Amino acid sequence: MSLKRLERFIKWVTNSANRKLQKPPKGSGKRIVFLDRDGVLNVDRHVTYRLEQFELIAGVIEGLSLLQALGFEFIIVTNQSAVGRGWISEHDVDRFNQRLIYELNQNGIEITMERIYICPHDPIFGTGKYKKKCDCHKPRPGMFHTAADDYGLELTECYYIGDKMSDVLAGFNARCKTILVETGILDDIHEYPGVSPDVRVKDLPKAAHIISGELAIEQMYTTGKFVAPFGAEICAALQLTHQGVNSASFVYTREQVSKWQR
Numbered sequence: 735m736s737l738k739r740l741e742r743f744i745k746w747v748t749n750s751a752n753r754k755l756q757k758p759p760k761g762s763g764k765r766i767v768f769l770d771r772d773g774v775l776n777v778d779r780h781v782t783y784r785l786e787q788f789e790l791i792a793g794v795i796e797g798l799s800l801l802q803a804l805g806f807e808f809i810i811v812t813n814q815s816a817v818g819r820g821w822i823s824e825h826d827v828d829r830f831n832q833r834l835i836y837e838l839n840q841n842g843i844e845i846t847m848e849r850i851y852i853c854p855h856d857p858i859f860g861t862g863k864y865k866k867k868c869d870c871h872k873p874r875p876g877m878f879h880t881a882a883d884d885y886g887l888e889l890t891e892c893y894y895i896g897d898k899m900s901d902v903l904a905g906f907n908a909r910c911k912t913i914l915v916e917t918g919i920l921d922d923i924h925e926y927p928g929v930s931p932d933v934r935v936k937d938l939p940k941a942a943h944i945i946s947g948e949l950a951i952e953q954m955y956t957t958g959k960f961v962a963p964f965g966a967e968i969c970a971a972l973q974l975t976h977q978g979v980n981s982a983s984f985v986y987t988r989e990q991v992s993k994w995q996r
């Protein structure tokens with residue numbers, strides 16, 4: 735890590751802490767990270783439903799464990815238009831989801847089936863009841879809105895981690911903070927010109943580091959001081975930017991702080 739960069743950062747933190755600070759807007763107080771499923775949690779097989787093809791993406795448990803330790807809860811939002819097209823059934827999706835939840839639970843991640851929101855529709859290629867221009871098909875924000883109603887969430891305080899540009903746009907439409915991970919099939923980048931995530935990182939552990947770094951800053955603004963153990967995580971986030979994973983992420987963090995202050 736560049737020592738100069740770290741020194742500059744610490745100076746900035748200290749200066750910020752000494753200013754008269756406004757608290758972040760009051761929300762539900764719940765810390766929520768929305769997650770896409772295929773390409774974020776499990777390996778994307780294009781049509782992903784076969785149990786024998788189930789595979790957790792490397793680093794997922796590490797990333798989720800860190801977020802959970804910081805007090806975050808998870809909600810999964812997944813488009814399953816293969817159902818709408820008649821390729822697989824809702825039962826196939828449920829079975830696969832059960833496998834995923836089991837695997838996460840086995841590794842200490844607390845999440846239940848109720849926390850998975852599914853859009854089975856396909857507005858263009860769907861058949862029967864599934865051919866529908868619904869509100870839930872990402873990049874529309876319907877699933878986020880339903881979850882917000884169910885759990886009393888302030889979506890502007892939530893994160894959304896996805897692997898496609900349609901995810902980024904969905905998160906944007908829902909007014910969440912968006913993180914793009916590079917563990918999926920990023921095949922729709924040309925379909926969404928001008929759309930960009932708040933942060934783009936290699937994988938879920940790095941996304942978790944960015945979030946924990948932001949949390950440290952948020953806590954600083956709330957309490958007026960830099961709270962351990964998040965300080966170490968900020969450094970981790972900094973190290974990531976230094977390694978060239980995402981040169982924009984640190985800038986984003988500062989911008990985010992100014993957003994909170996508005």
Ligand SMILES: [Mg+2]
Pocket residue numbers: 770771772773774778896897898918
């Ligand atoms: Mg995906």
Ligand SMILES: [Zn+2]
Pocket residue numbers: 852853854855868869870871
């Ligand atoms: Zn839908």
